[in-house]
Amino acid sequence: MTFQMGLVLIFELVMLLSTACAALMAGWLWWHSRYQRLLAGLAGFGAMMALWCLGHIFILHQQPVLGRSLLLANPLMPTFFLHFAIQFVRQGAQDRPWLQRLSAAIGWVYFASVLVILLSLSLGASELIPGAVLPVVFVFSGYGWLNLLYTVLLGVAAHAVLWYGWRHHQGNKKRSIGAMFLAGGWGLLLATSFVFPSFGLDWFPYPMLLLPSYPLLLVYGVVRYQMLAANAIANRALLWLVMSLLLLLVIALISTVFGQLGMQTLATVPVWQLWLYSSLVLLLTAACYRPVARLAERLIYPGARLDEQILQSWQLQLAGAADWQELAAAAQQLLTAQLGQQVLVQLQDIDLGLGGLRLSATELQGLWRCQVSGDEDLPPGLRLVVQVFASLLQSRCATLQQSLQLAQTEKQRLSSQHLVEMGALAASMAHELRNPLNIISMASAGVDAELRGHIQQQLKRADRLISDMLVYSGRLNLNYSQVPLRPLLESLTQQFDWQQVQLILQVPAELWLRADPHRLQQVLLNLLDNAHAFLRNQPDAKLCIEAQELADQVQLRLHNNGPALDPAVSAQLFRPFISKRAGGSGLGLAIIKRIIDAHQGQICHRADLGWAVTFEFSLPKEPAHVG
Template sequence: MFEIAMLVSSVCGVLVAIWLLWRAGKQSDLQALAGFAIMMAIWCFGHVVMFQGFERVGIYMILANPLMPTFFLHFAILFVNSGTAKEPMLDRLYKMVPWFYLTSFAVVLQSWWIGAGDAISTPYTKAFFVFTHAGLWNLVYTVFIGVLAHGVLMFGWYRHAGNKKRSILAMCGVGAWGLLLATSFVFPSFGISWFPYPMLLLPTYLLLLVYAVVRYQILSVNAFANRALLWFAMMMVLLCVIAVISVVSGRIGLQALSNVPSWQLWLYSLLILVVAALVYQPLSRLVARLIYPGASLNETVLDTWSSQLKEVKEWSELVEVGECLLSKQIRHKVAIQLQSLTTADEDKTNALALRISRSDSGWHFVLVGWNDASPGMRLTAEVFASLFSTSCGLLERSLALAAAERKRLDEQHLVELGSLSAAMAHELRNPLNIIAMASYDAPVETRQHIQTQLKRADRLVSDMLVYSGGLSLQFSATPLRALVASIVAQSNTEGVEYELNIDDSIELEADPQRLQQVFINLIDNALSFLRNTPEGKLCIKAEQQTQQVVIQVHNNGPSIDASLQDVLFQPFVSKRAGGSGLGLAIVRRIVDAHGGTIRHRVDTAWPVTFELILPRYSASSHLGKPAHDTE
C-alpha cells in the first residue's frame, strides 16, 4: 500500500507539472510551482525505487528534498508580489532566490557526499529511508526553507485582499495538511517504529495545493474539481456499501458472496465505477439525441449565441440577430415578437415564433406555434429563448445607461451654453454703447432709427442675461395693485382700453423687481398685438385665496396657434415681431422661483388668457431675512 501510494504521488506530480507548464504560459509563478511538483514526484519515486532494491539511487533521490521547498519559496515570492503594488522586502528576497537555489544544491551535494541517508527494514516495510546523524542538517535546512516560504504566504495574506487573500489562506491550510502527512516520514529516523499511514494520503496534498492556487485564476479547474469530488464521494460510499455487504451477506444466506474477499468486491465495484465515469459523457449525449432528436446544443453553440447577442446595440438589431441564430440552428424560419417593438412587428404570421414580453419581474418568453415541433427543436427554442430574454434585460440596462449619460452631457452642455450666453451678452453692451454715442451726430431720422434698434438689442441682451444667469430673490411685502398700475402707467397704451380689477389689500411676499419683470413681459406682449387690433382691450384681474393669489391677464388680441400651446414657455418661441423669444420663458422661470405656476388658458371668454398662481408667502418666511439664491 505504501509503495502504491508513493507511485500514485509520483504520477500525480508529473501530470500536475505538465498541466501547470501547459497552462502557465509566461506566468513564472506557475512555472516555479511546476518545479515543486516535479521535485515532489522525484522524492516520492525515490521511495518506490528503494522498495525495488535500488536503495542507493532511492536515497539520492530522497536527499534532494531541499529543492522542494526552494521551488515553493520561489513560487510564494512571485505569487504574493504579483500585481501593481510591489513590496520592497519581497523584491529584495526575490533577488536572493538564485542564492537559495545554489545553497540547496550545495546541501544536496554535501548530503550525497557524506552519506546523509540510509535504508533500514521495519516490521512494516522492507526498505525505508532514515537520516543519519550527519544528515540532520539536510532536514533542518529543508524545514527552514519551508517555514520561510509559508512566512511569505502569511505576509501576503496580511497585505492582499479578495481572491488572492482567499488563495493564500487555502494554501496555508493545505500546507498544514502536508505537514501532518509528512511528519510520519521522519519517525523511523528518531527510532519511532510506526507505520507511516499519513503518507498514504500524499497524493491529496499536491492536488489540493495546486487547486488552492489556480481555482481563482483558472476557472475551468473548478468544474474538474467538482466532478472529481463527486466521483471520490461515490467511491467512498461504495466502499462503505461493500463493507456492509461483506458483513451482512453471510447472515442472510448469501454464503457465496460472503466468501468473496472484501478487497475483491471493492476492486470490482471500483472498476465498474471507473467504467461508468468513462462512458457517462458518451451515453449522456446518445440519450439526449434519442430523447431530443435534432437538438445539437453544446458549449460552443451557447458561447456563439451569447457573444453575438451581447454585441447588439439596439432592439431591431437584437431581433434580427436572434431570428438568424435560432433559424440557422433548427433549420426552420422563426420569428421573434418583441413587446417593445411596433404592433406590425408583433403580427408576424410565421408558423414558429418566440414572444418576448416585459413585466415588473423581468423579461419572459412564450413559444408560439411549437406544438407540432420535435422535442429537440422545442428544447433548442426554450434554451435560446431563455438566453434571449437575458440579453433583452442587458440591452435594456445598457440603453438606459446610455440615455442617462446623454442626458447628463446635454445638461452639462446647457450649463456651458448658459455661461457662454451670459458672457457674450455682457460683451455686447460695450459696442452697443459706442454705437449709441456715435449716433448723436447723425440726422434726426437716422438717429431715431438707430436708437430704436439699440433698444431692441439692449432688451435682447437683458433677456439673455436674465434667462442664462441665476435668480437672486429679495423677498419683501409687495402690494400687487400698486406694482401692476405703475407698469401700465409707464407702458404705451395708446389706442388700447385697459382695466385693473385688483383689490388694494392684496399683498404678496415676493421679490418686487422680479415680479415687476413678469408683468412687464406679459403686458408688453399683450400691447404689441393689441395696438393693431380694433377696440383692443387689456384686463388684469387678481383674486386672493387662503394661501395663494390667482392672477389672470386677459386680452382680446389674436388667439395663440394650437401648434404653440406645448412650447409656449420654451425659449426662442415667439410670434411677436422683434421679440427675443425669451419673454415667456423668463416669466415662467421667475414664477417657478417664487414657488408658483403659470399657464395659458383657452377656456375663458377672452381670446388670450395667462393665469399666474403665486403663493402669498414664500416657502420659508423670508421676510426680513437675507436673499435666497436659486439657480
C-alpha cells in the same frame, strides 16, 4: 506474511497515486502560470514531489541508484516552495529590504540546493536497509545528514516568509497563507515517517499512506481564493470521494447480504476486486454524464440551442443600443432570428413589428420586469430560449436607463455651466456696448430733430436687445409668492393702447397660483407685447385671454386672430434669435421658455383651437421643492 505483502502493495499503490496527483497538479499549475507567474514555483514543487514519490517505487523495485538519486534530490522541493512563498507574499504587500534581498538571492539558493544534491550523490549520503514492514527502506548516512539539515532549514525559511505574509496581509491573501500553514503541517506529519528509519523507528510507512492528500490540499489552499477553476476541480474531487466511500459501504453490505443468502460465489469475491470493478463503473458513468445530459436536454427541450457564444453575442448586440428605440429593434431582430418566427418587443410604450409572440419590458418602482405572452404554442425548448433572452433584456434595460439618466444629468450640468459662462460674457458685452451707445445718444442732441428721433429709436432697440440678452443668459432665482391672476392681467393689459383690438378676459376672479410675480409678469408682458405688435393695425382684431384650473395645475391661453405662423417657424419658435416681428430681438419667446421651465411648467404654440395663434402654458399651482 500475507498482511505484510498486502501492505507493501498498498504502499506502492499510494506512492503511484501520490506521483500521479503531484504530477497532474504540477502540470495544471504550470499551464496557469502563463497568467499568474508566481504559480511556476508551486508547479516546480509539485513536479519534485512527484519525482520524490517515484524514488520510493524505484527502491521497492530494486532500482537503488535511480531511487536514491531521486530521494536525495529532496532539497529542491523546499527550494521551489521558498521561491513561491517569496513571490506570493511580495505580491500586493509593502516590500521589506530583507524580503527584496531574499528574492534577489533565490538564484543562489537554487545553486546551493543543486550543489548539496551533487555532494550527496557523490559522497555516499544514503544506504538501503531491510525495513520492519517494507523489504527495503532508505536511510541517511554520512553527508546525507547535511542534505536533511539543509532541507529542513529551507522549509523553516519558507514558513518564516509565510508567517511574515500572514501578519501583513488581509482578506483572501491572509486566508490563503493560513491554508498553506495547515496543509504544510499535514504534509510534515505525513512525510516525517520518511526519516524514521534513519533514527531506528519502525513507524514507516504508515503515515505515508495518506500522502496523496498533501499536494491536493496544499495547492487547493493556495489557489482556492485566487482561481475559480480550482474550486470547480475541488468540487468534483469531493463529490468523487463521497461517491467512492458510499460505494465501499454498499459493497460491504452486498457481501454480507450475499453471504447470509447462501450465495457464496459472490460473497467470496475479494472486496478490493468489487471496489475496483465498481470504481470502473463509476468512472464510466462520470465520463458519460455530459453526453447523456446533453442528449436528455435536447429530448426535453427540443430546439433550445443556447451556448456561451450565443449569449455573448446577444449581450454585445443589446449593449450596442444607445436608446430605447434601438434596443427594442435589436431585441426584436435577435429573438426573431433565434426562434424563426416574428416577435413583437415592447419597451417604454414603443411597439415594433407584428406577431403573436410578445415580449414586453416595464419598470415598476425602479425594478425592471419582462413579461412574455403568446408563447403557449411554443415547444419547451423555445420557451426556455425566450425566458433566457428576457432575463438578458431585463438587465440591459436597467443598464440603459442608468446610462440615459447619467447622460441627462451631464447634459444639464454642461447646460448650466454654459449659461454661467454666457451670462458672464453677456454682462461684459452689455457694459462694453452701452458705453458707446451713451456717447452716440449724447452726440445726437445737436443733429436734426428727424434724424435724432431715428437715432434714438435705434438706440432704444439696441438697449432692449442688450437687456433681453442679459435676461436670457442670466441665472434665474425665483422668489415664490401667492399671485392672483385676474388682477395681474388687468393691470398688465392697461399698459397697452389696444386701439381697435377687442380684448376678452376670461379669468376667474378667485384663480391664483404660487409663482415668482416679477418673472410671471415678464412672461405675460412679452406675450401681450407680441400680440399687440401684430394686432394694433389689423381690422377686426381680437385678443382673448382665458385661464382655468386643471387638477394641480393652472392653464393659461392667449388667443389672437393675427397672422398665422409658418409651420417651419413654429417648430423652432422658442429657440433664441427666431423672430417674425420687425425690430424684435428674437429672445422674447426664448426668455419666456426659460422662465416657464424654471417654474416646472410647459409652454407651446397651438393652431388647432379655432384661433390663428394660441400660446398655451401651464404652471403647477404648488410647485415641488419650493419653500
